[in-house]
Amino acid sequence: MRAVVFSRYGDESVLELTERPSPTPTDGEILVEVMAAGVNPVDWKHREGAVQSDRPFPLGMGWDVAGVVRATVPGGPAVGEAVYGMLPLPYGGAYQELTVLPVSAVAPKPARLSFAESAAVPLAALTAWQAMEAAGVKAGTRVLVHAGAGGVGHFAVQFARHLGAHVTATASARNLDFLHRLGVDEPADRATADLAASGPFDMVLDTVGGPVQHQSWHLLRPGGTLITLPEPVDEIHRLPGITAHRIIVAPDGEALRRIGTLIDSGAVHVEVQSVLPLEKAAEAHRVSAEGRVRGKLVLSL
Numbered sequence: 001m002r003a004v005v006f007s008r009y010g011d012e013s014v015l016e017l018t019e020r021p022s023p024t025p026t027d028g029e030i031l032v033e034v035m036a037a038g039v040n041p042v043d044w045k046h047r048e049g050a051v052q053s054d055r056p057f058p059l060g061m062g063w064d065v066a067g068v069v070r071a072t073v074p075g076g077p078a079v080g081e082a083v084y085g086m087l088p089l090p091y092g093g094a095y096q097e098l099t100v101l102p103v104s105a106v107a108p109k110p111a112r113l114s115f116a117e118s119a120a121v122p123l124a125a126l127t128a129w130q131a132m133e134a135a136g137v138k139a140g141t142r143v144l145v146h147a148g149a150g151g152v153g154h155f156a157v158q159f160a161r162h163l164g165a166h167v168t169a170t171a172s173a174r175n176l177d178f179l180h181r182l183g184v185d186e187p188a189d190r191a192t193a194d195l196a197a198s199g200p201f202d203m204v205l206d207t208v209g210g211p212v213q214h215q216s217w218h219l220l221r222p223g224g225t226l227i228t229l230p231e232p233v234d235e236i237h238r239l240p241g242i243t244a245h246r247i248i249v250a251p252d253g254e255a256l257r258r259i260g261t262l263i264d265s266g267a268v269h270v271e272v273q274s275v276l277p278l279e280k281a282a283e284a285h286r287v288s289a290e291g292r293v294r295g296k297l298v299l300s301l
């Protein structure tokens with residue numbers, strides 16, 4: 001099968017499109033023919049060596065897939081069924097024609113989405129979903145999502161709105177209309193907005209890290225929750241009375257089934273900035289690493 005792999009950590013040039021043996025499912029796993037693979041920042045962080053694997057090189061790449069079941073397990077989806085899912089961290093293997101996933105990590109592909117759009121969903125949407133659960137977001141919660149136009153952010157603002165929260169989200173000026181269309185109550189220009197004037201917030205989702213995490217503590221009300229994604233909580237900046245933790249996304253087929261229902265009902269929009277052929281994996285990494293993607297990048301197979 002064709003697969004994008006890498007044999008040492010480094011820049012985009014270490015990615016190699018090559019022929020690899022097809023994977024064989026083990027207990028509880030299904031074999032999926034990959035039609036599209038989602039691209040996430042963790043992909044190029046993995047390639048750079050920030051997320052290391054205990055498996056030998058060459059290593060597979062990517063965690064998000066949409067495709068067709070080619071071998072299944074009792075009680076699993078039927079052979080020929082269209083599914084989407086997230087591979088377990090830390091072993092990538094989405095940028096390839098065939099992959100194996102635990103049956104518990106997949107759900108039926110949302111009917112209204114293409115394979116490419118479906119592959120944009122799992123890791124980013126599950127992260128946003130698990131962040132909402134971790135913070136107990138519900139009707140009336142005041143939520144601030146940093147980078148609301150990004151992969152995780154655009155799902156987070158829509159899930160929060162669906163739960164009845166009041167949502168403020170940051171983006172650059174060119175993305176404020178997009179945030180408005182997603183239902184954000186208060187789109188905030190990240191260069192100029194006075195976020196303290198929109199707060200205090202019950203929950204802040206930090207998708208950026210560094211100074212954004214530090215600033216976030218002061219935007220929360222006592223009893224509020226800070227969820228960080230890119231980095232652990234920096235204890236030096238901790239303020240009393242605020243719950244703060246980093247979450248690490250986990251595969252969850254049941255949550256993907258519920259997210260798919262929201263997508264098919266029209267309640268959640270999936271934004272795909274561009275779809276590139278598998279051969280352009282290096283270009284997709286370069287664009288993702290620039291940090292300006294609106295929604296998601298996807299590779300088609």
Ligand SMILES: NC(=O)c1ccc[n+]([C@@H]2O[C@H](COP(=O)([O-])OP(=O)(O)OC[C@H]3O[C@@H](n4cnc5c(N)ncnc54)[C@H](OP(=O)(O)O)[C@@H]3O)[C@@H](O)[C@H]2O)c1
Pocket residue numbers: 040041042123124127146147148149150151152153170171172173175190207208212228229230247248249288291292293294295
């Ligand atoms: N812990 C976990 O399990 C987990 C899971 C998923 C993601 N993550 C991490 O979370 C981060 C976000 O992931 P993602 O997939 O959402 O990334 P992404 O899609 O690449 O984010 C791109 C967006 O970030 C915005 N942005 C860039 N710098 C910003 C800033 N200083 N302030 C506000 N917005 C900014 C850009 O919007 P504008 O151009 O409009 O500014 C762009 O739309 C990454 O570091 C990723 O590795 C962690």
